[in-house]
Amino acid sequence: MRVHFHGAAGEVTGSLHEVEAAGHRLLLDCGMIQGSPEAERRNLDPFGFDAAALDALVISHAHIDHIGRVPLLLKRGFRGEIHAQQATAELMRIMLLDSASIAESEAERGNRKRRAGEPELQPLYTREDVEETMRRVRPLRYGSDSEILPGVRLTLREAGHILGSSVVELRADGRTLVFSGDLGPKGTPILRDPEPIAAADLVLMESTYGDRLHKDRAETILELGRILEAAWNDGGNVLIPAFAVGRSQELLYWFAKYWDEWKLSRWKIFLDSPMAAKVVAVYDRHAELFDEDAAKVWKEKPNPFDLPNLHLTVSAQESMAINAIERGAIVIAGSGMANAGRILHHFRQNLDKPQTHVVFVGYQAEGTVGRRLVEGAQWVRIHGRDIRARAQRHTIGGLSAHTDQHGLIEWYGAIAGHPPLALVHGEDKAREALAGEIGQRFGTRAVLARPGLTLQV
Template identity: 70%
Template structure:
């Protein structure tokens, strides 16, 4: 069994790992690179392998940095089955269609300002490309061991990161590989805890927060309530960049849980994302994947997805109208790293106002507007124009959908015999810190994945 690394190998985004086993070629994830402009430009590069020669694709979950290049893979010749958890299969069309819409808009905007002597730049993916992916999907339940090619089997285990997120166990050639996907923290609302795995010959593990531990979740939630109170006293608005899958739903969960304590009935709450509204409906169809506490909250009133003052804004006109609200609005909008989507329009209108509170509730990749804002820069550039940052910026790190250093070490600690470990999906500082801690405590052989690196077991 041999693994070759082609994405999320030195950075957080772009997950893509090629496994050659039993004479077959299986790709784990096919994600989009996100962040700096030069990083995102690599999404247009040809794949470093022949897509038509792949026997199968296995997807760990529906975030764009794990699925965003699947339409390009199909457009360039892949025709094999795509294996994924059932909830992920429901989420994938929503995520990819939104990404295609953004890509088409970005290409159209860029081509308006291009050098007339240069050919127009095509979009990274189109809605037609997305439609060609859907017939290839092969949804699986958690814990079902399934043959995906002659001599190759997989099982998907709950990763506790977002709805349908999976740890991938892969068997072939008498060897077993375990790919963590993205691991959620224990005690994450709505979701179950990540499944513990005990046996592997090789482990690929994410390392997003490999160099730090999160704040206590309840303390973080208390901090969020304080931000709302402060913003209300200032007669301001609150902007929350949040991913449409996972973070938006968790925020609504906490809104329902602390409805009275935070006096949320006085606010107007907007989920300003057509995609997030569709995702909410998918979550509502998969209560079987919720933890026991979430099921109890869903039986209470108000239900997280049916708060009496919650507005789902579908159209562009509805989104634009939010900017006319002078105070008393909480706006949850994509994208989570403020590198696209409707949140940019709200930031353009509000960053210059001291009574605006911008709350970041997740990881901000290097090169994104979100990263610049949490680093407290005085100016940011949005859609070609510079905007002064007078708004109050809050980083609420305890709501991350990724587990922290302690959680990663605990998850790896369940394996018997300290199998060799390759760290993916993390910046070098985080990976180096985690490698040092695990190596010192367990004596395990820990490697940092690099593009094109091969590992054989």
């Protein structure tokens, strides 16, 4: 068994790993590169392999940096089956259709500005490409042992990152390859904890927060409550860039749990994302994947997805109407890294107001508006305009969907014999820190994966 690294090998987005096993070739993830415009243009680059020669694709979870180039893979010749956990399969359709819609709209806008003689812009893929992609998806349950190709067996295990997120366990040629996907912290609301892995011959592990520790979750929740109280007293609105899958649902969970303590009935709460509204329905259909605490909240508190003052804004007109609200609005909107989506429209209207509070609850990639704001930028460029950033900013690391350095070390340390390890899905600073800690504790010399690197299992 061999592993060839192509994406998310020295950066956080664009997950893409090729595996040779039992005479077959398959992929682990096929994600979109996100961040600066220069980084995102790399999505058009040729793959470092022949898509038509691949026999299968395994998806770890439905975030776009893990699935965003799957339709492009089909356009370039892939004809194999796509294997994903059941909830992931449902979320894939929502996420990819949204991605295609954005790509089509961007191409249309670009063509309206096209000068005579310039080539017509084409979207990365279309909604029709997504439908063709979904016909190839084969949903799997957690824990099922499936032969996805002759001599290649697959088991998906809970990763605790978002609904349906999976640790991938591949067995072939008498060897076992484990790919962590993205690992969530223990105690994440709604989701069960990541499942420990008994043994492996090679582990590919994410390292997004390999150089830091998150705040204690209880302390984090207290901080969120204090921010909401301060924002109310300041007379402004609260803007929360959040991914449609994962953080949006967790925020609503906390709002339900602390409904009385945080006096949330006085706010107007907006989940301003057509995609997030569809995702909520998928969560409702898969309550069997929830942990015990979530089941209790659903039973004893207001339903997090049906709060009395929660507005699911679907149309553009509904979204624009939020801008007429001067104070008392909590707006959860995509994208989570503020590099696109409706959150940018709310930034344009609110970012220059000192009474506005912006709350970052997830990772902000280099080159994004979110990263610049987190780093203290006084001006940001949005939709071609320079916007003064006078809003108060808060970064709440304890709500991250990724586990921290301690969680990564604990998960890896539970694998028998501390097998060879390659770190992916992380910037070098984070990977180097994590590799150093793991080497000191277990004697494992972790490899920092790079595009073009091949490892033998």
